[in-house]
Amino acid sequence: MKAGVAVVLLSILIANCDQARTVPPTYFLLPLLRGGGVRPATPTNLQAIHFLTAQTLVITWTGSLDPDTGQPNVVYRIYAYEVPPKEYYRIQDLQGTTPLTTITARQEPFIGTQYFVVTAFDGAAESLPSQTCRLETVL
Numbered sequence: 397m398k399a400g401v402a403v404v405l406l407s408i409l410i411a412n413c414d415q416a417r418t419v420p421p422t423y424f425l426l427p428l429l430r431g432g433g434v435r436p437a438t439p440t441n442l443q444a445i446h447f448l449t450a451q452t453l454v455i456t457w458t459g460s461l462d463p464d465t466g467q468p469n470v471v472y473r474i475y476a477y478e479v480p481p482k483e484y485y486r487i488q489d490l491q492g493t494t495p496l497t498t499i500t501a502r503q504e505p506f507i508g509t510q511y512f513v514v515t516a517f518d519g520a521a522e523s524l525p526s527q528t529c530r531l532e533t534v535l
Contacts, residue, residue, distance in 0.1 A: 433520035434463045439472060439497075444512050444531040446503055453503035455512060457526060462518045469516035470495055475525070477511040484513065484525045493517070 437460035444455045455474060462469050475481070475489040492499070513525040 433518060435521045436460055436462045436469045436516035436518045436523040438523045439469075439514045439516055439526045442512065442514055442526045442529040444510070444529045446531055448505055451503055451505065453501045453531075454498065455501075455514075455529075456498045457514050459497045460516045460523065462516070464518065464520075469518055469523075471517045471519075472497065473515045473517055473522070474499060475513050475515070477513075478508070480511055480528060480530075481513060481525075485515070485522065 439457045439460050441458040442455070443457070444453065446453050457472070459468050459472070461467065471493050472495070473493050474491045475484065475486075476491045477489055481489070510531045512529045512531065513527075515525050516523040
């Protein structure tokens with residue numbers, strides 16, 4: 397009799413457990429996606445201009461919408477690289493965040509190339525990166 401009760405209880409427990417759910421492989425690509433929500437739309441039209449005489453860098457882009465709310469994204473993340481990026485979302489490449497679609501920063505003259513990408517972040521998920529913007533400056 398006790399074995400029969402145990403089988404019934406085990407059957408109830410199994411029936412109430414979450415069944416395995418399949419998710420696309422990209423679900424685990426970014427830890428932020430596990431927080432829920434749909435990725436924000438990708439920012440577009442990224443441009444970077446270095447004004448040598450003013451020693452100023454201006455980066456602009458077109459903002460995007462958060463598909464979960466239909467509202468403009470709240471935060472944009474700016475990433476910078478010395479070579480064209482092969483990996484994105486690395487914290488060591490993150491230069492800053494802003495709620496604006498333009499940033500201005502002091503930039504000393506340099507010889508070489510810098511690459512930038514921008515992503516939108518809605519608090520739960522990060523968009524795919526914008527197109528890569530190349531900035532060259534020669535003394």
